[in-house]
Amino acid sequence: MPQIISDFAFLPFGGGPRKCLGDQFALMESTIALALLLHRFDAELRYPPEYMEAVTEATIHTKDGLWCKLRKRRPNAVNR
Structure with a gap:
């Protein structure tokens, strides 16, 4: 007789009663x-948003990553 496999059987830390205990901590961190x-x-996108392509797989993400340039902020600079 075949054994019935429950949901999340191959994702022991991905969901259900065996979901990872640290997932909420990792999200907050x-x-x-x-x-x-x-x-x-300060972050500036390398390319305009219309050039980015979304891909839907297990999660939604950009096709080629989200490339940006970072510039160190000046001390006591107010950005408005």
């Missing part, structure tokens, strides 16, 4: 790291 990076640098 990456959000804080991005905020600190953008606090110290």
Whole structure:
């Protein structure tokens, strides 16, 4: 008799009752790291947004990455 395989059987840390315990911490940590990076640098896209192509697979992402130029912000500079 064939064995029935439950959802997420091959993704032990991807979902269901065995979902990764640290996923929310990792999301918060990456959000804080991005905020600190953008606090110290100005980011400018290398190409205009209309040249970027979205790809849908397991996640939605850009086809060739999201290339940008970073410039260190001047101390006490107010960007408005």
